[in-house]
Amino acid sequence: xxxxxxxxxxxxxxxxxxxxxxxxxxxxxxxxxxxxxxxxxxxxxxxxxxxxxxxxxxxxxxxxxxxxxxxxxxxxxxxxxxxxxxxxxxxxxxxxxxxxxxxxxxxxxxxxxxxxxxxxxxxxxxxxxxxxxx
Amino acid sequence: xxxxxxxxxxxxxxxxxxxxxxxxxxxxxxxxxxxxxxxxxxxxxxxxxxxxxxxxxxxxxxxxxxxxxxxxxxxxxxxxxxxxxxxxxxxxxxxxxxxxxxxxxxxxxxxxxxxxxxxxxxxxxxxxxxxxxxxxxxxxxxxxxxxxxxxxxxxxxxxxxxxxxxxxxxxxxxxxxxxxxxxxxxxxxxxxxxxxxxxxxxxxxxxxxxxxxxxxxxxxxxxxxxxxxxxxxxxxxxxxxxxxxxxxxxxxxxxxxxxxx
Numbered sequence: 001x002x003x004x005x006x007x008x009x010x011x012x013x014x015x016x017x018x019x020x021x022x023x024x025x026x027x028x029x030x031x032x033x034x035x036x037x038x039x040x041x042x043x044x045x046x047x048x049x050x051x052x053x054x055x056x057x058x059x060x061x062x063x064x065x066x067x068x069x070x071x072x073x074x075x076x077x078x079x080x081x082x083x084x085x086x087x088x089x090x091x092x093x094x095x096x097x098x099x100x101x102x103x104x105x106x107x108x109x110x111x112x113x114x115x116x117x118x119x120x121x122x123x124x125x126x127x128x129x130x131x132x133x134x
Numbered sequence: 135x136x137x138x139x140x141x142x143x144x145x146x147x148x149x150x151x152x153x154x155x156x157x158x159x160x161x162x163x164x165x166x167x168x169x170x171x172x173x174x175x176x177x178x179x180x181x182x183x184x185x186x187x188x189x190x191x192x193x194x195x196x197x198x199x200x201x202x203x204x205x206x207x208x209x210x211x212x213x214x215x216x217x218x219x220x221x222x223x224x225x226x227x228x229x230x231x232x233x234x235x236x237x238x239x240x241x242x243x244x245x246x247x248x249x250x251x252x253x254x255x256x257x258x259x260x261x262x263x264x265x266x267x268x269x270x271x272x273x274x275x276x277x278x279x280x281x282x283x284x285x286x287x288x289x290x291x292x293x294x295x296x297x298x299x300x301x302x303x304x305x306x307x308x309x310x311x312x313x314x315x316x317x318x319x320x321x322x323x324x325x326x327x328x329x330x331x332x333x334x335x336x337x338x339x340x341x342x343x344x345x346x347x348x349x350x351x352x353x354x355x356x357x358x359x360x361x362x363x364x365x366x367x368x369x370x371x372x373x374x375x376x377x378x379x380x381x382x383x384x385x386x387x388x389x390x391x392x393x394x395x
Contacts, residue, residue, distance in 0.1 A: 021185045040324045044336050071333065074184065075324030076288035080298045087289075093184035107332055116334060121365050122145040123215055127180035128331035130191060 009059035014098075018056055021094035026057045028084045035078035035088050041071045049078060049088055056091065069095045070106055070132070100134035107132035139256070140205035141169035142198055144216035145177040151213070151361040157383040158212050158253060164390045165261055165269070169210065172201045180215055181328070182222045189236060195223040196237045200245040208249035210256060212383070214360035218285035218293065221250040225292045252286070252295060254303050254359060254382070263310045270389045273312025278385070279353035280304035280315060281344065283363045284324050298322075304357060307382060311389040318351040320344040325366040338370040345377045357382050 009015075019026055029050070036048040045068040047055070055063035063069075072092040079087050100106070107128050109117055139162075147155040162169045178198050183191035198220060202209035211217040227234040228247060238245055257266065282301050290298040301322065305315045323344060326337025345367055348356050355378040358364050368379040 021187050023186045040340055041326075041329070041336060044333070044339075071329065071336065073284075073324050073327040073329050073337075074181075075284040075327060077284070077322075077324065079289050087184075090184045093188075097185050097188065109331065112331065112334060116369075119365070119369060120331065121150040121361050122177070123180040123213070124328060124331050124362055124365065126145065126177055127215070127328040127362075130179060130181040131328050132332055 003060060003062075005058055005060075010057070012059040014061055015056065015059045017098060018091065018094045021097060022087070022090040024087055024091055024094075026053065026091070029053045029057065029086050030084060032083060034081050034083065035086075038077050038081050039072075040075060040077065041073055045071050049092075052095070053086070053088065053091060056095065064095060064099050068092075069099065074131075096131070097134070100132075105133050136166055136168050137260075138168045138170050140202055140209045141171050142175055142178070142202060142209050142211050142216060142220070143171060144211065144213045145180070146361040147213055151364065151381075154212055154361060154364075154381040154383060157381060157387040160391055161383050161386045162253075164387075165257075165266075167256070170205070172198075172205055172209070175201050178216045178219045180219065182219045189233060192223055192226070192233070192237055193241060195219050196227065196245055197241060197243070199224055199227075199248050199250075200241070200243045202250075203245060203248040206248075208251055210251050210253055212253050212359070214252075214283060214286040214358075215362060217250065217252045222292050224248065224250050252359070254286075254307065255295065257307060258303055263306050266307070267310040267312075270311055272389055272392060274308070274385055274389050276313050276354045277316050277352050278308050278313045279318050279348035279351065279356045280308060280321060281348070281356045281358045281363060281367070281379075282322050283358065283360050284322070284327065286359055287322060304359070304382060308357060308385070311385055313385070316348065316351045316353040318348045318353065320347040325363045327362060327366070330362075330366050334370075337366055341367045341370050345371060349377055353377070355380050357385060 033050050036050045039049050047066045047068045052068050074089045143155050159169050179194035287298045296303045308315050326340040330337040364379050
């Protein structure tokens with residue numbers, strides 16, 4: 001797949017929206033990869049966490065299709081380790097919100113095994129709805 | 135003299151994790167504290183909003199902070215997630231007067247500020263490990279793996295409970311109870327958190343790695359302060375010999391008050 005990189009995309013509303021919503025400067029990330037090296041869920045992700053940042057820096061909206069946004073558990077291990085002080089979970093949340101505000105819903109409790117739903121602690125259900133539904 | 139501390143149990147300690155609530159109250163009583171439940175509380179929202187344009191999500195935790203403010207200058211929590219959400223909301227509203235005004239305008243309540251503490255901090259900073267050790271009636275003769283998880287420690291600049299990479303607070307507590315502490319490499323790795331409602335197979339994989347690591351290092355049980363970690367680590371275990379995942383207050387209760395089962 002060829003991806004067109006352009007100044008217009010780099011300075012697009014999409015990029016501005018991510019930075020405003022997250023309070024993070026995307027270009028602070030220099031792609032060292034420490035976030036991905038320590039991410040506990042990385043094995044299940046289609047893009048590495050640092051690759052999500054790279055696509056966002058370039059204003060490539062297809063990043064919204066990555067499962068990585070929805071697999072980030074907001075555990076904040078990467079925040080502790082980023083040498084540039086980038087709060088990656090805030091970037092992930094900004095991307096999730098852009099997607100959720102376009103009407104995407106990412107939680108279906110009916111798809112879960114009923115015995116699991118019965119056993120779940122309340123905070124998992126409340127938290128799940130707050131994370132994956134708007 | 136009994137020190138009364140305003141206490142926010144949170145939704146899960148009032149339901150699935152009643153053992154955590156009950157044992158903490160018993161332990162507090164044994165140490166000369168009374169956990170006084172807030173009068174009219176509701177869920178804290180269970181997530182701290184990570185974006186700057188999602189102020190709706192601050193309303194629930196701010197209401198809790200307001201209820202706490204009515205009760206005193208500080209509020210104690212046990213659930214690691216409630217603690218995380220409330221302490222970060224408190225920190226955010228302390229540094230962002232415009233947001234504070236906005237939320238207060240919406241709720242119609244005059245929240246100003248309150249200190250959020252975790253029960254572990256009271257044990258460390260007010261009871262002290264030596265004092266605690268002296269009160270142990272039944273030393274815990276077990277090999278225990280302290281599991282911190284994420285939200286009790288991170289982000290360090292707002293939570294500040296302990297070192298975010300090499301915490302010791304649970305280690306020291308368990309040692310004071312007489313237990314042998316097992317260091318294991320997954321002590322601060324995420325259990326999958328809310329992924330358990332969305333991608334249960336992935337959170338199960340994470341949990342199995344954590345439990346297997348504790349087992350390889352010789353632990354007889356894992357110790358936690360978080361009801362979500364407790365669930366995520368214990369629920370998926372299908373082995374005949376399960377690794378128990380215990381709240382630290384249960385072990386304290388055994389050590390201070392006596393064996394209960």
